[in-house]
Amino acid sequence: MKAMLVKSFGGSEVFEVAEIAKPQAASGQVLVRIAATSINTVDTMIREMGPELPLSPALPALLGMDFAGTVEAIGEGVEGYAVGDEVYGCAGGLADLPGTLTEYIAADARLIAHKPKTLSMVEAAALPMVGITAYEGLKRAGIQAGQKVLVHGGAGGVGHVAIQLARHFGAHVASTVGRGEHEALIESLGASAINYRYEKVADYVAKHTDGLGFDIVFDSVGGANLPTSFEAAALNGHVATTVSFMEIDLSVAHFKGLSLHVVFMLIPMLHDFRRQDHHEILADMARIADAGELKPIIDEPTYRLEEVGQAHARLGSGKATGKIVVEI
Numbered sequence: 197m198k199a200m201l202v203k204s205f206g207g208s209e210v211f212e213v214a215e216i217a218k219p220q221a222a223s224g225q226v227l228v229r230i231a232a233t234s235i236n237t238v239d240t241m242i243r244e245m246g247p248e249l250p251l252s253p254a255l256p257a258l259l260g261m262d263f264a265g266t267v268e269a270i271g272e273g274v275e276g277y278a279v280g281d282e283v284y285g286c287a288g289g290l291a292d293l294p295g296t297l298t299e300y301i302a303a304d305a306r307l308i309a310h311k312p313k314t315l316s317m318v319e320a321a322a323l324p325m326v327g328i329t330a331y332e333g334l335k336r337a338g339i340q341a342g343q344k345v346l347v348h349g350g351a352g353g354v355g356h357v358a359i360q361l362a363r364h365f366g367a368h369v370a371s372t373v374g375r376g377e378h379e380a381l382i383e384s385l386g387a388s389a390i391n392y393r394y395e396k397v398a399d400y401v402a403k404h405t406d407g408l409g410f411d412i413v414f415d416s417v418g419g420a421n422l423p424t425s426f427e428a429a430a431l432n433g434h435v436a437t438t439v440s441f442m443e444i445d446l447s448v449a450h451f452k453g454l455s456l457h458v459v460f461m462l463i464p465m466l467h468d469f470r471r472q473d474h475h476e477i478l479a480d481m482a483r484i485a486d487a488g489e490l491k492p493i494i495d496e497p498t499y500r501l502e503e504v505g506q507a508h509a510r511l512g513s514g515k516a517t518g519k520i521v522v523e524i
Contacts, residue, residue: 197217197218197298197299197300198213198214198215198298198299199213199214199215199258199297199298199299200213200214200258200259200501200502201214201216201257201258201297202243202255202256202257202258202259203255203257204255205242205243205245205247205252205255205257206243206244207244208240208243208506208508208509208512209505210243210505211297211504213502214256216258216298218299218300219294219300219302220302221269221270221271221274221302222271222302223271223273224271224272224273224304224305224306225271225274225303225304225305226267226269226270226271226274226277226283226303226305226308227268227269227270227271227300227301227302228263228265228266228267228268228283228300228302228303228308229265229266229267229268229299229300230265230296230299230301230524231263231264231265231266231317231318231321231523232263232265232318232320232498232521232522232523232524233260233261233262233321233521233522234262234321234325234520235260235504235507235508235510235511235520235521235522236261236262236325236326236353237353237511238251238261238290238325239259239261239289239508240511240512242257242259242289242290243508251290251291251462251466252290252291253289253290253291253293253294257295258288258289258294258295258297258298259295259297260288260289260295260296260298260504260522261286261287261288261290261295261296261324261325262284262285262286262296262321262322262323262324262325263284263285263286263287263296263301263303263321264283264311264317264320264321265282265283265301265317266280266282266283267279267280267281267282268300271302271305274305276305277305277310281310282310282311282317282320283303283308283309283310283311284309284310284312284321284323284324284478284482285303285307285308285324285474286307286325286328286461286474287301287307287308288465290466291465291466293465297501297522298524299524304471305475306472306474306475307464307465307474307475308475308478309475309478309479309481309482310482312481312482312485312486312490313482313486314485314486314488315485315492317523318494318498318521319491319492319494321521322353322492322494322518322521323357323481323485323490323492323519326353326354326492326519327357327478327481327490327492328461328474328477328478328481329354329416329438329459329461330354330357330361330414330416331361331481332459332461333358333414333436333438333457333459334361334362334365334412334414336434336436336457336459337414337434337435337436337455338412338434339362339367339412340365340366340367341365341366341367342366342367342368343366343367343368343411344367344368344369344370344404344405344410344412344430345367345368345369345410345411345412345413346370346371346372346404346410346412346413346414346425346428347359347362347370347371347372347387347414347416348371348372348413348414348415348417348421348424349373349416349417350371350372350373350378350382350387350389351373351375351378351381351382351517351518352416353416353518353519354416355371355414355416356381356385356492356493357492358414358416359371359382359385359386359387360386360489360490360491361484361490362412362414363385363489364484364489364490367411367412369386369387369388370387370388370389370390370400370404371385371387371388372390372391372392373389373390374391376391378517379391381493381517388404390404397424397427397428398427401428408431409428409429409431409452410428410429410430410433411430411433412429412433412434413425413429413433413435413436414436415435415436415437415438415439416437416438416439417439418437418438418439418440418441419439419440419442420442422435422437422440422442422444423444423445423448425437426448426449426452426454427448431452432452432454432455433452433454433455434457435449435454435455435456435457436457436459437456437457437458437459438459438460440458461474492518492519493517493518493519494519494521495510495517495518495519495520495521498520498521498522498523499520499521499522499523500522500523501522501523501524503522504522507520507521
């Protein structure tokens with residue numbers, strides 16, 4: 197089968213066309229004919245950093261984590277799926293798990309679910325990693341109806357899904373953006389747009405929370421933005437972050453009594469730890485999507501498998517809105 201392999205780590209030009217063996221569905225797995233996959237930041241990090249990143253696969257590497265496709269075979273012990281079922285998930289592309297930049301994947305059945313019926317393959321392929329990340333972060337922060345939630349980076353892959361999920365859970369949502377053209381997008385998702393280039397934290401906290409702070413701050417920017425999240429959070433509030441690679445002064449978090457949740461959704465894949473949780477989240481997200489309350493935003497254009505280097509370059513450019521998808 198055709199695949200795009202990385203034979204040396206580096207820039208977006210390192211992908212090479214190759215023919216590799218078609219996998220078989222082992223016990224606990226389903227064989228899926230991949231229709232589409234999406235590009236995530238961690239994919240570009242693996243491509244660039246290689247062994248500097250502990251989760252990177254050995255060379256030659258088959259990257260790609262998200263996918264949507266059709267079940268072609270079912271391994272021993274797998275229940276709930278039939279040949280021809282449309283599924284989606286995040287099940288490879290790191291450590292010893294072969295990825296999705298190819299035509300087939302033998303996926304652990306605990307890492308997939310039936311695809312939302314109302315979403316296309318392209319849309320469904322965009323959802324697993326960012327959706328699970330957003331869902332986990334909001335749930336770990338104890339989201340409840342009526343709360344006030346701030347999403348940093350609402351036009352990004354994780355952020356635009358976090359807005360929709362927070363709205364589904366009954367929260368009042370505001371979201372930061374840095375580009376004026378994204379303000380209308382944020383408003384269309386049901387959140388109040390905040391342009392952080394022009395609005396100070398104290399000002400938007402006063403405007404949206406009467407100065408009390410947000411019950412939950414979901415920070416998909418993280419890093420140097422974390423102190424901003426602490427400043428925007430309410431007393432005894434919650435901050436969920438997807439990026440915490442830094443040393444940071446926790447004094448503000450201490451004196452506000454904040455809870456900090458670091459979300460690293462790859463743990464089940466890396467450590468075979470509570471993988472069934474991902475199936476359950478994917479199944480619930482499919483229900484939410486089919487209720488009309490969750491729809492991923494797809495950056496344009498989509499790419500062909502042979503153009504995956506261009507897709508990686510697009511993500512690295514910082515110009516994408518929503519998710520970048522490669523059709524197989």
